[in-house]
Amino acid sequence: MNRQRPIIRLLVGLAPILLTFISTTLVLVVAGANPWVAYGNLIGGAFESGAKVADITMAMVPLMLASAGMLITFAAGLWNIGVEGQMIAGALMTTWVVQSITAPPAIMLPLTVLAGMLGGALWGVLIGALRTWGRINEIFAGLGLNFVASALTNYLIFGPWKPPGGATMSGTLPFPRAAWMPTIGDTRASWLAILLAAAAIVAVFLILRDTRWGLVLKALGSNPRAAHRMGIDTRRNIVLALVVCGALAGLGGSMQTTAIYRRLIPQITGGYGYLSQLVVLLSGLQARWVPLVVFFFASVQVGSPRLELRMQLDSSLGGILQGSVVLFFLLVNGVRRRIGILRG
Numbered sequence: 001m002n003r004q005r006p007i008i009r010l011l012v013g014l015a016p017i018l019l020t021f022i023s024t025t026l027v028l029v030v031a032g033a034n035p036w037v038a039y040g041n042l043i044g045g046a047f048e049s050g051a052k053v054a055d056i057t058m059a060m061v062p063l064m065l066a067s068a069g070m071l072i073t074f075a076a077g078l079w080n081i082g083v084e085g086q087m088i089a090g091a092l093m094t095t096w097v098v099q100s101i102t103a104p105p106a107i108m109l110p111l112t113v114l115a116g117m118l119g120g121a122l123w124g125v126l127i128g129a130l131r132t133w134g135r136i137n138e139i140f141a142g143l144g145l146n147f148v149a150s151a152l153t154n155y156l157i158f159g160p161w162k163p164p165g166g167a168t169m170s171g172t173l174p175f176p177r178a179a180w181m182p183t184i185g186d187t188r189a190s191w192l193a194i195l196l197a198a199a200a201i202v203a204v205f206l207i208l209r210d211t212r213w214g215l216v217l218k219a220l221g222s223n224p225r226a227a228h229r230m231g232i233d234t235r236r237n238i239v240l241a242l243v244v245c246g247a248l249a250g251l252g253g254s255m256q257t258t259a260i261y262r263r264l265i266p267q268i269t270g271g272y273g274y275l276s277q278l279v280v281l282l283s284g285l286q287a288r289w290v291p292l293v294v295f296f297f298a299s300v301q302v303g304s305p306r307l308e309l310r311m312q313l314d315s316s317l318g319g320i321l322q323g324s325v326v327l328f329f330l331l332v333n334g335v336r337r338r339i340g341i342l343r344g
Contacts, residue, residue, distance in 0.1 A: 016328035023324055024317075033313055042318070045306025046299040054187035057194060058260060059298035060291075062087070062269070064197040065252035066276035067283075067290050068204045069120075069245035073138075074285050075208055076241040077221030082127045082142020083249045084273025086120040088149035090250025091257045092156065093119025095172065095264040098179045098257075099161065108178040112258050113196070113251060120250015121243045123149070128239030138242070146273075154266055161264065171265035181259035193259040200248050205287035217241060249273065278326045297322055 028035040046052055066083055073080035097115040101108070123145065130141035161172045181190035208214040219227040220237055228234045256268050279297060283289035304318025 015332045016325055019328040019332075020321065020324040023328075024321055027317070027320065028313075031313065033311055038307060038311060038313065038317070041306045041310050042300065042303045042321075044303070046303030051187055052302060054184070054189035055302045056295070056298045057189045059301055060294050061190075061193045061197045061255050061259065062252035062272045063276055063279065063298060064291065064294050065200050065255065066249045066272050067279040067294060068197075068200040068287070069248035069252075070276050070280045071204050071208065071285065071287055071290070072217065072241050072248075073245045074280055075214070075217040075221050076238060077224065078131075078238065078241060079139050080127070080142055080242060080245055081139050081274075081277070082123070082145050082242075083245060083276060084269055084271075085142065085146040085149035086123045086127075086246040086249035087253035087256070087269045087273045088146075088153055089123035089246070090116035090120040090253030091264060091268045092149075092153060092253075093122075093250070094254040094257050095156075095161065095175075098175050099172075102176075103178060105178045105180075105182075108176075109181070109192070109258075112179055112254055116250045116252075116254020116257075117247040118250070120246035120248070120253065122246070123250070124242035124244075124246025125239065127246075128242040131242070132235040132238055150266075153264070153268065157264060157266060169266060171261070171263045171268075173263065175258065175262050179258055180262055181255070188260070190255075190259045193255050196251065196255070200251070201287055201290055204248075208287060213237075249276075275322070278322060282326045282329050296325075 025035045028038050046056060066087060069086070070080060070083055073083075093115040094112045097111050098108070101111065103111070126145060127138055127141050130136040131138045134141070157171055163173045181193050183190050208217070216227070216232055216237055219230070219232060220234060220241075224234055252272065253269060256270065256272075257264055261268070275297060279290060279293045283293045300318040300321055304316075304321075307313040307317055
C-alpha cells in the first residue's frame, strides 16, 4: 500500500494537466483546428528565438512580483482582488517621479523603484482602511479601487500627461533613457528587473517560512478570532499585509513602465494583477512553486499570439489554457480532499 502512494500522488499531480490537455484539444477540434499544429505553434511562438525567451523572462517579472505580494495576503486569509489597482498605483507614482525629476540613471532608477513600491503600498493602505475601519470586505474594496485606478490612469494620459501632439492610446511620451531599466545585450530582458523579482519571491518565501510575522499571518489566515484572543493585533497585521503586497505589486507596475513599455499606457498592468491570483492558487500557496507556474503562464502568453498569425485562431486560447489548468487543479484538489474526508 505504501509503495502505491507515490504513484497515486503522481497521478493526482498530473491529473489537472491531463484534463487541461483533453479539454483544450476538444476546443481546438470543435474550432476546426489541428490540435498538434496549434500546440506546436504555441511552443514555437514562445521559444523560437532568444528574443522570445527574453520576452518570456520580462513577462515573468511583473507577474512574479504581484504573485509574491499575493502570497502575503493569502497567508493572512485575504482575497486581495485589489492587487491590480496596486500595480496601477505603482505605475502612476513612477510616471509622476519620471516626469517631475531629471537625474542620471544612478539616481533615477532607485527613485523609480521606490516610487513604485510607495504607490502600491499607499493603495494597500486604502484597501486596508476600508477593510478594517470601514468594514468593507477586501474583495469589494479592492475591486472598486481597481476601477478608480484605471479611470485615474486614463484621465492623466488624456489630460495632464498627454503628449504635446495630443493624447492617444499609445500613452504618455516615452520616458527619458535615464529611467529605462538596463537591458541584457540587444534583448528586452533587464538584469535588474529580473534580480528584483527573484529577490522578492525569495524574501516572501523566507518571511512565511522562518519569521514570527509569517507565523502571525498564518494564524490570522487560519482563525482570525483565535489569533485575536492570542493577543495578535488583527487590524494592524491585515493592513500591513495589504501594504507589503501593495509594495511588491506596485514594483511590478513600475517595471511595466520602466522595463517593458518605457512609458505609461492605459492598460499598463496587462492583467497581471488578476493573473497573479491564478498563479498563487495553482502554486498551492507555496512560494517555491510560484516561479515554475509563472514561467508556464508567461510562456503561454508570449507564444499564443502566433496562433492568430499562423492559424487565424484567437490568441485568447492561451487564456483558456491558463484558466483550465487552475480550474482542474482546484477540482482535483477538492475531490481528493472530499475522498479523504469520507474515508476519515
